[in-house]
Amino acid sequence: MTRKQRRLTLIGVAGCVLAVALGLVLYAMNDTIVFFNSPADIQAKSVQPGTRIRLGGLVKEGTVQRGGDQQITFEVMDAQASIRVNYKGLLPDLFREGQGIVAEGMLESPSVFRADTVLAKHDENYMPREVADTLKKQGHWQGEANAAPKTQ
């Protein structure tokens, strides 16, 4: 084999692997990516039931109900809308009423969401970034005043 042929073999093999990888990435981009929505987004964009999404918002005060076997129901709200969330599992340490959370799962109907993961990150001042942005947009942001003691 000449140097040129060798180079062509190499380029051919590399091209194949890259093409496969590109195909996988593009396919996965369509299929596995999860969009973030607030309760208002779900109404506004009329997200189809059965879609997998990340839902973010505040846990509405007084809505947390604990059933048997760690079955939990609560409402997640933003300034305009709220949605009921069913979840079975352990809640994160920082899950509280009035706290910002992100839940990942399936939209069952326009007003009911079944979560398989609930995140409330690891900081007492922490507000999930997406939730903070949404609240800022809707003009309901008060987080910074409370977070101030943690000076930089």
Added chain:
Amino acid sequence: MLVEAGHFALALALGLSLIQFVVPLWGARANDPVLMAVAPTSALAVLGCLAFSFLALTFAYVSSDFSVLNVLQNSHSAKPLIYKISGVWGNHEGSMLLWVLILALFGGVVAVSRNTIPMRLQANTLAVQAAVTIAFLLFILTTSNPFTRVVPAPAEGQDLNPLLQDPGLAIHPPLLYIGYVGFSISFAFACAALIDGRIDAVWARIVRPWTLGAWAFLTLGIAMGSYWAYYELGWGGWWFWDPVENASLMPWLAGTALMHSTVVMEKRDALKVWTILLAILTFSLSLLGTFLVRSGVLTSVHSFAVDPERGTFILGILILFIGGSLALFAWRAPMLRQGGLFAPVSREGALVLNNLFLATACATVFIGTLYPLALEVLTGEKISVGAPFFNFTFLPLIVPLLLLLPLGQTLAWKRGNFLGTAQRLYAVFGLSLVATVAMFAFTYDGPVAAPIGVGLGVYLILGSLNEIVTRSWSKGNSLAVAWRKASGLPRSAWGTSIAHAGVGLTVIGIAATAWGVEGLGTLKTGERLKAGAYEARLERVVPRVEANYREDAATLTIFRNGQELGTVDSMKRLYVTRGMPTTEAGIMTVGLGQVYASLGEIQPDGSVGVMLYHKPLVLLIWLGSVVMAAGGALSLTDRRLRIGAPVRAKVGPAAPVPAE
């Protein structure tokens, strides 16, 4: 006073780094040995200054000097001593100081190994190293000064984030940083070679131990971080494809590729341009990782502060070094002489494939990590790219690599015979197939992926040991002769086999996660919860008070098939100073698997939410990584690398073949 001295030492180190950058570069250009000799001296001086500075900060932590803002924010007088020390790097400013210290440490080691490195290469390398040091020292001094004072000094500190108060944190960042920053040496060597315009097998032999060492530390650092997340976060997972984890995985993948391509360059004088590019890319990914973690682009435990000024600064460093080195590459790489030839089916060919798969896998991780950020900046749309994406793109690229691994390791250099090589592996194929089938038979109603994964792991282990066996044992020889031959094999051969077997162990551990079972329930005292063959009985919930936290500890008795194994304690803690709750999982190791109990809320009536997992063979995931790193370390002790390699001449024109 000591704090101010530490601050001053930091500024002094900046000045010395400037000297280390300018003078040797000039010296190498003018071929002046006196000027080049400035490099090692100034590198050692920089190291001294930074070590002093770091010790000064450590002293402020140990003595709980709350007049220092950094100590005030991240320490507390009631904190145990080990967390006072590890708290030094448990925050943004301190961890950047550790970063630069390790950078200088590597520079110092290059400086003292003057017998093994040609003078001009050493001078250029240290100059490039100094450029990186300057950038990061400027970053620390202007945006993240750890020595800022507070007046008046408060009496008590705000405590360290409780999640970081863990022995895991004491070791995870230093290991990770030694790995990350270690690649700066490969980078500096690559840039030096480009500046000098010459590169050959001797260069590869000099660079290889550095890459190998950095890789071994990065492997340990990632494994440590993964285990820490597993037991501390209480979710029972060991890898979340979190951007911060990906930030360390990318340099690891590129570094693994680099380590293998350097072998080709050392043995066969081929793949020069690619190796140089890979060295640049690996460190660029380390820098990118630092940027992702430190700039606060991603909100997670790891970004201790969100400050746009810092983000912009690191982004600037990123663009400067990646752009600069790639420009240097584009300008000088065409001057590098083409290297040795090899047939597509050969050890070199196999290593090229290894590089191809690793680089592509790294690229998919890169896309998955940065695409959401790019999309949000461009369109405002928020998406999350999680495990499904990576499983779908990363695994199909890694599995063929693993399948080819034993074959590649067995192929001959220069021109190999595929069928002949496959024949040498017949026994390995057979045994792995038997193992897979046996696993299927044992777990006939279990998940399909697990036995296949275990089979793959067995294949990797046997395949890499096969290499040692066939090299030392032949028909008719006694075992004693075989043993003598085996122990006479170069340590790098042993290191390779052991590291590859480590990959196999990790693969088995990962595959076995599919057999994991879990149970969820609300328990009152005396009640039981089942997860597969395992059961937990809640004995009691007791409140306790410790120095810096109080907790409710639940004691659970663990049973397997009704037989008592012992008890574990799982806790709900509240760290008083920060008012922050955490969950401490109760973990019992059974063989290589673990029973893992995590607590939920404790209800007013005393019942507790409990999540119980049984994770068979889970320890193999991390043990395999430790074995990989051990293989790397063993390879480092190889005679060839330990003794000054046969460098043809110390300095100058008589040395390696010049580039055209």
